[in-house]
Amino acid sequence: MATNHLDPATTTGHGFPAETVLLAPAPPSAVPLRPPAGAWGLVVVAVRTTDPAAAPVRRTGHTPTPEPARPDTADLFAGVWLPAKPPAHVHTGDVVVRLRPPYTSSPRNPDDPTLADVIILAAVEGEWRTIRTWARSMGAGWPHEAAMPVLYQMRCLADTAFNDAQWATLTGLIAASFPPGLVPAGLVGESAASPDGRPRAPDALAQLIKAGLVQVGEQLVWNGHTATVQEGGVLHADGAHEFDVSTVTALATSLAGYTVNGWHLWRRAHDNRSLSDLRTALATH
Numbered sequence: 001m002a003t004n005h006l007d008p009a010t011t012t013g014h015g016f017p018a019e020t021v022l023l024a025p026a027p028p029s030a031v032p033l034r035p036p037a038g039a040w041g042l043v044v045v046a047v048r049t050t051d052p053a054a055a056p057v058r059r060t061g062h063t064p065t066p067e068p069a070r071p072d073t074a075d076l077f078a079g080v081w082l083p084a085k086p087p088a089h090v091h092t093g094d095v096v097v098r099l100r101p102p103y104t105s106s107p108r109n110p111d112d113p114t115l116a117d118v119i120i121l122a123a124v125e126g127e128w129r130t131i132r133t134w135a136r137s138m139g140a141g142w143p144h145e146a147a148m149p150v151l152y153q154m155r156c157l158a159d160t161a162f163n164d165a166q167w168a169t170l171t172g173l174i175a176a177s178f179p180p181g182l183v184p185a186g187l188v189g190e191s192a193a194s195p196d197g198r199p200r201a202p203d204a205l206a207q208l209i210k211a212g213l214v215q216v217g218e219q220l221v222w223n224g225h226t227a228t229v230q231e232g233g234v235l236h237a238d239g240a241h242e243f244d245v246s247t248v249t250a251l252a253t254s255l256a257g258y259t260v261n262g263w264h265l266w267r268r269a270h271d272n273r274s275l276s277d278l279r280t281a282l283a284t285h
Contacts, residue, residue, distance in 0.1 A: 015223025074147035206233030
């Protein structure tokens, strides 16, 4: 199976980990259609789409320009192979692509190595949920068909985590204004609900702090950016307003200018250990 690891210039330019696999832009021969031996799935680290593939708006009477049947819709799609299925409760926000031999394979219709069944999963509320499947098998162009549903899911999960963090910070400030012992029940704490009433799943950064793997006040670095870990598992970017808070992926996405998975980008400043590595350690802590 072909592999397409990023070259040093690309890795440095984006601040991606060295083990990142580039799926777009990439020649068809470099796009995997099966996972490497022992790999469970590919967690998406970054995705950025091109302009919509639909025909441009034209004045009445203009002759449409012929367009390819399946144009490229991703100008950046990259991920990291996961060796095993990780626990979903500490991977909330991760979006994973799994590649399988075509379902139609049989003794009379052997496995076609030029096709794959593509499945998109996301870690949501403590479980891995199937987000998207396709009724047909796909060839090397699958990253372009998967780009939009992957991007949408990553942004939704990042926004949810960000909104929950903002809500927790707000309720914390309100609670601090109450005299000791008079804080309304449920206003703060891990059991607090988000504004729409949903129970908040514990954020993995908060769990890292609780486990002693990350310290409040510790600095994280990525691609020339620095952020400081704060109480409750939120991040404060250097130069941001005193009360501005963000989350691991939302902050990285804002700084990058396109959709990324911050868990595979941020590293502890003092030892360069990635948050994704620390999160793996948390699962066995």
